[in-house]
Amino acid sequence: MLLRLPKIGMEMTEAVLAGWLVDDGATVVKGQALYEMETDKVTNEIESPAAGRLRRIAQEGMTYQVGDPLAEIDED
Amino acid sequence: MTEAVDDATLVQMFETMALVAATDDALRAAISAGSATLAYYSPRGQEAVAAGFAAALRPDDYLVTTYRGLHDQIAKGVPLRPLLAEMLGKAEGTGRGKGGPMHVSWPDVGLMLTTGVVGSGLPIAAGLAWAAARQGEGRVTVASFGDGATNIGAFHEAANLAAVWGLPVIFLCQNNGYGEHTAFADHLRVDHVAQRAAAYGMPGVTVDGNDPVAVHDAVSVAVARARAGEGPTLVEAVTYRLFGHVFGDRMTYVDPKELEAAWKREPVTRFRQTLVEWGLLSEADAAAIEERSATTAAATLAEVLELPEPGADEVLTDVVAPAGADATKRTARAATKVVVPDGSVEVSVRSAITLALDEALESDGRVVLLGEDISDSGVFGVTKGLAAKHGADRVRDTPISEQAIVGAAVGAALGGLRPVAEVMFMDFLGLCLDQLANHAAKLRYMSGGLTPVPMVLRTAVGGGLQVGAQHSQMLEAWLTHVPGLKVVVPSTPSDARGLMAACIADEDPCVFIEQVLLLSRKGVIDSTPIELGVADIKRPGADVTVVTYGRQVHQALAVADALTSKGVEVEVLDLRSLVPLDEAAVLESVGRTRRAVILHEAVVTGGFGAELAAGISEALFGRLVAPVLRVGALPAPLPYARGLERLALPGPERLLEALEWVMAYEG
Structure with missing residues (x-):
């Protein structure tokens, strides 16, 4: 499953990937916080929508647009 | 009185709750993964309220809900696919993708409105209930709203109107502890929303909103009362909003201990345990229901994500009725008991409007009038004699409550009547513009044509009468700026009669502006029908x-x-x-x-x-x-x-x- 930068609230268009909360290649469970994203308005922890092995795509400190790929989860 | 809920209904309520929770879960996962981008107001934690009230209703009963309405919509029976498709802006959505998650309607199951404006559904619910009561089918209307909505004028105006008129409404407050980010104790000075019922002379009851049986039982009592013609009830279901206001809400305003305690009362798990304890479900049965719900929700959402968006031709479709939509109705004239003056007699604009209203009341049983003092001729005598002739239940006096008047007209129109509402002066539109501009004007469009609002709003303008700046303004530009509203200003008795008839026959909301200085102007009546949009x-x-x-x-x-x-x-x-x-x-x-x-x-x-x-x-x-x-x-x-x-x-x-x-x- 490809994880893209979500849209949080009505006006968000982009966010900074403030930090990964899990290691690249780690096994995550559904609902586990994966990363922090920061907009002008707020900092949010984004939870994993699925269980599996996480492969990072995006870099900490970079700005991404809503819909940009950030990571991939290999389910099973 | 009501009967105890049977075993099959108990299981069905659990299935409803499981499907709501699973759908919510699938949506939040899709938003987290960035595959769905919507502002999402999770109902998680409030499943029991929806399952409980829906089990107490008939399929044809009406429901009006709010933007935190997924649980209500699923419980009332809106099919998941068009529901999710609307939330994601797809052509297959309930409103063909033009309403969005805050604006779902599905009249097939009685869901007549989902509003994005806090409290605004309540006057509309009153109007739906009025229509249902007039049609004599025993339908009731549930207005679902949050605790925050009980502080807005629309709540108070609607509650009072429903009580005064004895309408079959159940005002169902889903008290989830917060109005946006403000805690209950910081926005009310009463312990329970239900206490507010006393102010309107209706029963108020508070129940555990995390217990579907308690909600079912309380709503059943209210429904029985409503069907018996005994009027409205305020039911307060105390529950909790487990994921905050909108997706991404970090709930920093919530004490973590409070949230932890709320999760311990989480209604789906709790009710599952209850049903297992009662021997109605085995653990395996319950798990199978939850798994089936999860599969259904995830599969439906996955399908919906792949659906196409509405085509470009949709952008201007359903703003108003297609041309000719009302042609059959306009031919329905033949008012046997109305004397139309012939061409030799001059009548005033006032009498011409009265004549048109009289003809409409005579020839179309759906036509009703509502407004302040209208049974006693109204402020300018336009409705004189109509209540005596057609009955005070069709020419109906209202409290001084402009939001309730216009909202009830919107609801009555949704419910199949042809209401003609009077707002005494055009300057008072400021009191009810939300009902007119956000609801009457937009409901056809936002529902993809499912919920048209054929109503007329009459309003007077006192310019030139020395009545000061709050009784004098021509504010037609406020209205012409809002797509979906039709705006009519007659100049002669003949036009006044013909245009009023056209407005009442029209399939869309029309505002009919009566300049007071014109009301006594006389002329002869030409009976040639007049179409709107013909200069x-x-x-x-x-x-x-x-x-x-x-x-x-x-x-x-x-x-x-x-x-x-x-x-x-x-x-x-x-x-x-x-x-x-x-x-x-x-x-x-x-x-x-x-x-x-x-x-x-x-x-x-x-x-x-x-x-x-x-x-x-x-x-x-x-x-x-x-x-x-x-x-x-x-x-x-x-x-x-x-x-x-x-x-x-x-x-x-x-x-x-x-x-x-x-x-x-x-x-």
Whole structure:
């Protein structure tokens, strides 16, 4: 499953990937916080929508647009 | 009275709750993964309220809910696929993707409205209940809302109206502890929302909103009361919003201990345990239900994500009814007990409107009137005699509650009536503009045509009567700016009657503006039907066109007569309806005369004249021999003193001056 930068609230268009909360290649469970994203308005922890092995795509400190790929989860 | 809920219903309530939780879970996962981008207001934690009330209803009972409404919608039976498709803006959505998650309607299962405006559904619920009561099918209406909504005027006006009229409504407050980010204790000074029922003389009851059986039982009592004609009940279901206001809400305003405690009362798990303890489900049965729900929700959402968006042709579809939609209704005339004056008798504009209302009440049982004091003829005598003739239940007095009046008209129209509401003065539209502009105007569009609002709003304007700035304004530009509203301003008795008949027959909301100074003007009645959007040349002329409407038509005619002696032939074009606008007639006339002056009573700045002037200039720029001028009120609140009021309103002198300037213009 490809994880893209979500849209949080009505006006968000982009966010900074403030930090990964899990290691690249780690096994995550559904609902586990994966990363922090920061907009002008707020900092949010984004939870994993699925269980599996996480492969990072995006870099900490970079700005991404809503819909940009950030990571991939290999389910099973 | 109500019976204890049976075993099959208990299991079904659990299935509903499981499906809501699973759908919520799938949506939140899709939003987290960035595959769905919507502002999402999770109902997680409130499943028991929806399962409980829905189990107490008939399939044809009405429901009005709010943007945190997924649980209500699923429980009432809206199919998951069009529901999710609407939330994601797809062509297959309930509103063909034009409403969105805050605006789901599905009349097949009685879901008549989901509103994004806190509290606004309540007056509409009252109107639906009125329609249902008049139609005698025993339907009740549930208005679902949050604790935050009980602080907005619409709640109070609707509760009072429903109580005074004895309407079959269940006001169901899902008290989830917060209004947006403000805790209950910080926005109310009573312990329970249900206490507020006392203010309106209706029963109020508080139940555990995390227990579907408790909700079912309380709602069943309220439903029985409503079906028996005993009026509304306020049911407060105390529950909790587990994921905050909107997706991404970090809930920093919530004490973590409070949230932890709330999760321990989480209703789906709790009810599952109850049913297992009662022996109605085995653990395996319950797990199978939850798994099936999860599969259904995830699979449906996955399908919906792949669906196409609505086509470009949808953007202007369903703003108003398609042309000819109301043709069959307009032919329904033949009012046996109404005497129409023949061409030899002059009647006033007032009598002509009364006549049109009388004819409509006579010939169409769906027509109802509502407003302040209307059974006693109304403030200007327009509804005189109608209550005595047609009954006070069809010509119905309301409390002084403009939001409730217009909202009830919206609801009554959704419920199949043809309401004609009166708001005493146009200046008071400010009190009910949400109902008019956010609901009446938009519900057809946002539902993809499923919920049209065929209603008329009559309103008076006192300009020229020395009644001060709050009883005098022509505010038609507020209305013409809102797509979905039709706006009509008659100038003669014949037009008043014909246009009112057309408005009542129309499939869309129409605002009918009655200038008080015009009401006593007399003329003969021509019974030729009038269509909305057809202007009328009140005086032909070759040199310059005055585009106008309402009582200013007569001013224009007088000035035109005066100019004849100076060799200028003025054409007076009476628009009659501003929306729909007879653009062809305007362009034909001005194209011929090549000069135009626009005259209206409203303030010039930002007035409808600006729209007309722009339209004329865009279409006829090269053909015009003079700039298009606008004549209207000066940019001030209308003053009280006689001399000042005359100065502020557009008098014949200003029109004459404008016409002479245009005629003398040499580029």
